Amino acid sequence: MVTSKYMPLDGANAVSQAMRQINPNVVAAYPITPQTAVVQNFSEYVADGIVDTEFVPVESEHAAMSACIGASAAGARVMTATAANGLALMWEMLYIAAGMRLPIVLTVVNRALSSPLNIHCDHSDSMGARDAGWLHFYAETGQEAYDNTIKAIKIAEHADVLLPVMSCQDGFITGHGVERVGLLPDEAVKEFVGGYDPKYALLDTDHPVTMGAWDFTDYYFEHKRQQSEVLNSCLPIVEAVSKEYEQLSGRDQAILDCYGMDDADVAIVVLSSQAGTTRSVVRELRAKGVKAGVVKPRLFRPFPATQLVDAIKNCKAVAVMDRAISFGAMGGCGPLFLDLTSALFNLGVQLPVVNYIYGLGGRDTMPSDIASAFADLQEIAATGTRGELVRYLGLRD
Amino acid sequence: MAERIRINLREIIKPEERLAPGHRLCAGCAEPTVVRQIMHAIDEPVVVATATGCLEVSTTVYPYTSWNVPWIHSAFENASTTIAGVEAAYKALKRTGKIPADQDIKFLAFGGDGASYDIGFQFISGVLERGHKVVYICLNNEAYMNTGIQRSSATPLGAHTTTSPAGEVIQGKTQWRKPFTRIMAAHDIPYVAQASPHNYRDLMTKVKKAVAADGPAVLNVLAPCPRGWRHESDQTMAIAKLAADTCYWPLYEIEDGYKVTVNYKPREKRPVADWLRAQGRFRHLFRPANAGLLEEIQSRVDFEWERLLKDEANS
Numbered sequence: 001m002v003t004s005k006y007m008p009l010d011g012a013n014a015v016s017q018a019m020r021q022i023n024p025n026v027v028a029a030y031p032i033t034p035q036t037a038v039v040q041n042f043s044e045y046v047a048d049g050i051v052d053t054e055f056v057p058v059e060s061e062h063a064a065m066s067a068c069i070g071a072s073a074a075g076a077r078v079m080t081a082t083a084a085n086g087l088a089l090m091w092e093m094l095y096i097a098a099g100m101r102l103p104i105v106l107t108v109v110n111r112a113l114s115s116p117l118n119i120h121c122d123h124s125d126s127m128g129a130r131d132a133g134w135l136h137f138y139a140e141t142g143q144e145a146y147d148n149t150i151k152a153i154k155i156a157e158h159a160d161v162l163l164p165v166m167s168c169q170d171g172f173i174t175g176h177g178v179e180r181v182g183l184l185p186d187e188a189v190k191e192f193v194g195g196y197d198p199k200y201a202l203l204d205t206d207h208p209v210t211m212g213a214w215d216f217t218d219y220y221f222e223h224k225r226q227q228s229e230v231l232n233s234c235l236p237i238v239e240a241v242s243k244e245y246e247q248l249s250g251r252d253q254a255i256l257d258c259y260g261m262d263d264a265d266v267a268i269v270v271l272s273s274q275a276g277t278t279r280s281v282v283r284e285l286r287a288k289g290v291k292a293g294v295v296k297p298r299l300f301r302p303f304p305a306t307q308l309v310d311a312i313k314n315c316k317a318v319a320v321m322d323r324a325i326s327f328g329a330m331g332g333c334g335p336l337f338l339d340l341t342s343a344l345f346n347l348g349v350q351l352p353v354v355n356y357i358y359g360l361g362g363r364d365t366m367p368s369d370i371a372s373a374f375a376d377l378q379e380i381a382a383t384g385t386r387g388e389l390v391r392y393l394g395l396r397d
Numbered sequence: 398m399a400e401r402i403r404i405n406l407r408e409i410i411k412p413e414e415r416l417a418p419g420h421r422l423c424a425g426c427a428e429p430t431v432v433r434q435i436m437h438a439i440d441e442p443v444v445v446a447t448a449t450g451c452l453e454v455s456t457t458v459y460p461y462t463s464w465n466v467p468w469i470h471s472a473f474e475n476a477s478t479t480i481a482g483v484e485a486a487y488k489a490l491k492r493t494g495k496i497p498a499d500q501d502i503k504f505l506a507f508g509g510d511g512a513s514y515d516i517g518f519q520f521i522s523g524v525l526e527r528g529h530k531v532v533y534i535c536l537n538n539e540a541y542m543n544t545g546i547q548r549s550s551a552t553p554l555g556a557h558t559t560t561s562p563a564g565e566v567i568q569g570k571t572q573w574r575k576p577f578t579r580i581m582a583a584h585d586i587p588y589v590a591q592a593s594p595h596n597y598r599d600l601m602t603k604v605k606k607a608v609a610a611d612g613p614a615v616l617n618v619l620a621p622c623p624r625g626w627r628h629e630s631d632q633t634m635a636i637a638k639l640a641a642d643t644c645y646w647p648l649y650e651i652e653d654g655y656k657v658t659v660n661y662k663p664r665e666k667r668p669v670a671d672w673l674r675a676q677g678r679f680r681h682l683f684r685p686a687n688a689g690l691l692e693e694i695q696s697r698v699d700f701e702w703e704r705l706l707k708d709e710a711n712s
């Protein structure tokens with residue numbers, strides 16, 4: 001284990017610091033609130049010669065991902081960052097990056113998608129991209145955003161993965177919130193991520209390769225199956241890299257961050273910063289004798305189905321918190337709920353689960369909101385009656 | 398560019414064929430001819446990006462490829478930015494010593510007129526503004542041929558396409574073409590040129606200038622399409638030549654955004670009707686009722702030609 005140096009940093013700057021230490025070959029990016037700080041800070045490292053990176057300040061997010069794809073295919077280590085509509089503009093290229101198996105690392109500082117226009121946090125941007133073939137990390141804190149960024153490079157570039165990774169944190173809440181962030185020594189990060197020597201690179205002109213060929217009915221299907229297999233089977237690699245990073249940093253990197261789950265009767269499953277509020281409410285409830293718990297998945301894609309079901313299977317009632325709506329899905333529920341309930345069904349676990357849509361467009365979710373959700377869960381646990389499937393927290397009626 | 402570039406066919410037809418035969422482009426398609434002329438004119442190793450389109454789908458039918466050089470296709474609109482990403486990686490890897498400092502690689506992007514004039518327009522502009530050292534080539538067959546001959550902003554006035562059909566009321570496309578070459582030059586980049594494969598010496602000289610330029614370069618190359626233009630497949634080069642002889646497609650170059658050189662001035666400027674008559678897509682223009690349209694096209698061509706000569710004289 002190495003000693004981290006602690007600094008007051010906002011979440012965006014924490015990612016910039018990770019990028020400085022990773023020293024990628026190419027960063028192509030376009031500004032959008034609340035991601036802008038990531039790239040602004042990084043531009044200073046480029047301007048001061050602290051990194052060797054070729055920075056490509058493109059004219060749109062679609063161009064950002066297009067340039068990243070070209071650079072990654074060329075054989076470079078590549079990173080970028082975006083949010084909300086910027087991620088939506090990249091949509092086409094997200095699928096192409098994954099289909100071409102290019103290990104690009106993208107920081108998403110989560111922000112609500114238009115319309116109406118809103119610059120504040122929710123997960124509608126990255127959740128909309130959940131079927132694009134990327135790995136998705138979600139960070140509770142700036143510290144986790146920093147840690148995930150470093151792990152993401154090593155996982156993406158792993159010879160048995162070679163897939164792009166989206167590393168998400170909550171816009172403004174952690175993105176602009178200053179907290180105590182421990183940075184590993186520069187050398188430790190450099191050593192951890194290692195070099196990147198892809199087997200195939202466009203710049204290897206002595207060994208020409210064709211990338212992005214036209215794939216007919218006779219091969220496309222098999223290629224998509226291969227891509228799916230890789231993403232679905234890379235969880236052990238994510239776990240191994242996380243373990244290695246945990247030993248290096250001394251910080252917990254488990255796929256699931258569980259609190260109070262050993263004996264919980266009622267539990268909440270929630271991504272990112274809201275897990276902190278939830279944990280504090282759990283602590284208060286536990287002081288009152290309520291067996292409450294919280295599960296925070298750090299990884300959403302590939303979906304850690306077995307681990308999640310194992311974590312909650314002994315509960316009497318569970319709530320899944322979603323900061324996004326899967327419009328038109330059953331009851332207007334959110335994507336995390338959809339995935340978790342189908343995992344429960346397929347693993348043969350029957351328990352009452354409700355969905356809370358919360359915090360859209362940056363709406364604050366207070367400890368009292370979380371407490372009311374736990375009160376609902378206790379009621380469901382006591383009566384065995386689930387009631388309304390999809391509910392809202394902090395919504396004005 | 399003071400040194401005179403000589404194109405010696407014997408030297409230029411290298412034993413190495415960078416675009417191999419056996420691809421699936423149509424008989425008579427100008428695109429493979431243009432692509433081979435371009436790559437034969439370059440001595441250095443190249444990396445090529447290609448936009449979605451005829452060239453891409455016909456040369457890389459998995460598991461086959463016609464490309465003996467590193468090649469990438471990512472999407473329709475962004476061949477320019479994709480190759481700019483490759484060029485950025487090249488600079489970065491040279492800086493770290495992974496690529497030797499003395500290695501010289503040239504970067505090419507090919508896109509059709511739809512990919513260049515329309516959907517990829519912003520991307521190209523961004524690449525030029527940022528100064529990536531790449532050559533962007535528009536293979537201009539004046540419509541979306543790969544999807545079945547739809548009008549683009551490169552399609553000229555009066556042309557019949559499947560989305561600008563000649564009907565009872567409307568006689569083909571109702572707008573003139575976008576002045577793409579001039580807009581590219583307006584980025585004040587080192588080198589922009591318009592060329593045609595029938596004049597291979599001119600095209601290949603321009604390629605040599607483009608790859609030697611200290612910054613971005615754009616070539617807009619006419620690429621007749623027998624399917625879309627409705628001409629016999631053995632008439633491709635003759636039709637390309639007619640475009641130059643009628644001054645419908647002047648061969649010229651613009652250096653550093655202002656220095657205009659007209660590379661071919663026909664001794665006798667033929668009427669544009671000669672060019673139009675050779676192609677089925679303009680057949681309806683020769684109905685008596687459309688005489689006014691013919692006149693309008695001729696006056697457009699005359700205006701552009703005169704303006705070009707004036708620009709040359711003034712630069």
